[in-house]
Amino acid sequence: MRKNQSSLSAAGIAIARVVESEKSTDERLIYDPYARQLVPVWMVHIMGFFIRSGYAELRGPGVNGYLMARERYIDDVLQDFLKAGLQQLVILGAGYDSRAHRFDFPQQMKIFEVDHPATQTEKLEKVQKIFGKFPANIRYVPVDFNTQTLSECLLSAGYDPDLVTLLIWQGVTMYLTAEAVDSTLAFVLQNSAPGSAIVFDYLYRALLDGVQKQSEVSNMRRYRLMTGEGLTFGIPEGTVESFLEARGFRQVFDVGVDDLKAAYFTGKNASRKIVGGYGIVVGKV
Ligand SMILES: C[S@@+](CC[C@H](N)C(=O)[O-])C[C@H]1O[C@@H](n2cnc3c(N)ncnc32)[C@H](O)[C@@H]1O
Numbered sequence: 001m002r003k004n005q006s007s008l009s010a011a012g013i014a015i016a017r018v019v020e021s022e023k024s025t026d027e028r029l030i031y032d033p034y035a036r037q038l039v040p041v042w043m044v045h046i047m048g049f050f051i052r053s054g055y056a057e058l059r060g061p062g063v064n065g066y067l068m069a070r071e072r073y074i075d076d077v078l079q080d081f082l083k084a085g086l087q088q089l090v091i092l093g094a095g096y097d098s099r100a101h102r103f104d105f106p107q108q109m110k111i112f113e114v115d116h117p118a119t120q121t122e123k124l125e126k127v128q129k130i131f132g133k134f135p136a137n138i139r140y141v142p143v144d145f146n147t148q149t150l151s152e153c154l155l156s157a158g159y160d161p162d163l164v165t166l167l168i169w170q171g172v173t174m175y176l177t178a179e180a181v182d183s184t185l186a187f188v189l190q191n192s193a194p195g196s197a198i199v200f201d202y203l204y205r206a207l208l209d210g211v212q213k214q215s216e217v218s219n220m221r222r223y224r225l226m227t228g229e230g231l232t233f234g235i236p237e238g239t240v241e242s243f244l245e246a247r248g249f250r251q252v253f254d255v256g257v258d259d260l261k262a263a264y265f266t267g268k269n270a271s272r273k274i275v276g277g278y279g280i281v282v283g284k285v
Pocket residue numbers: 001006007009010013014092093094095096097115116117119120143144145146147169170171172175176
């Protein structure tokens with residue numbers, strides 16, 4: 001990411017949440033009442049139009065389906081952890097994620113939003129506008145994963161390594177270096193209580209290497225000079241379990257797009273497309 005340019009991909013995902021939230025309750029996969037206010041109005045108009053008109057689907061068939069299924073799956077993971085007594089939540093590369101606001105958390109629960117300073121600065125302006133002040137239970141921690149470690153930033157912001165923690169890392173690993181991914185995973189393993197977990201999605205390496213072609217990946221490559229967001233990291237399909245186990249995680253649970261489709265694309269969504277090439281994994285400490 002560029003030093004002073006907030007993430008365009010984060011805004012694009014928030015706008016996909018805006019459009020999904022406009023659908024009827026029996027059709028939408030997720031509901032995000034804050035997404036619209038978190039991104040600039042002109043972007044909601046232009047990018048929202050592309051999604052509603054079907055143009056985005058034409059350019060990247062099934063991408064919207066994947067983004068919304070991913071959002072829903074991670075919502076469900078968070079809900080399960082909350083039911084089981086989660087004590088601390090960290091949203092890594094938070095972008096315009098509004099989970100810190102749209103879930104009911106125990107009052108004392110610590111929530112941290114970690115993001116690149118350029119994106120976080122923009123989000124903070126919006127959060128202040130929406131809520132009038134910064135919610136007391138959320139700490140905002142600026143970090144560049146590629147040049148700083150979580151140990152440097154999160155511990156000094158009040159993160160408690162003795163609490164059962166869920167770390168959500170949605171739509172971020174593909175933009176990082178392998179070293180940054182390893183360093184973040186090592187932080188989680190060394191600084192969270194047993195029962196803690198990280199959930200993240202990742203790109204299959206074959207798409208990154210160009211062995212397998214997919215339109216949205218080619219588009220992201222084509223526009224990377226404008227966005228400053230290049231794709232840099234992937235994990236070979238079918239190897240994430242050994243990848244995480246080698247880094248000390250246990251009870252690794254990986255879902256692919258077929259699992260997401262079976263779980264969520266029923267009823268009005270039965271014929272909704274979902275693009276392949278991505279996995280979502282939960283690894284426990
Ligand atoms: C595709 S967006 C996903 C945003 C959010 N997690 C979501 O799903 O809506 C990627 C996010 O990763 C963050 N990011 C990318 N590179 C980063 C880096 N080197 N350090 C910290 N954050 C980074 C961006 O600021 C952005 O918020």
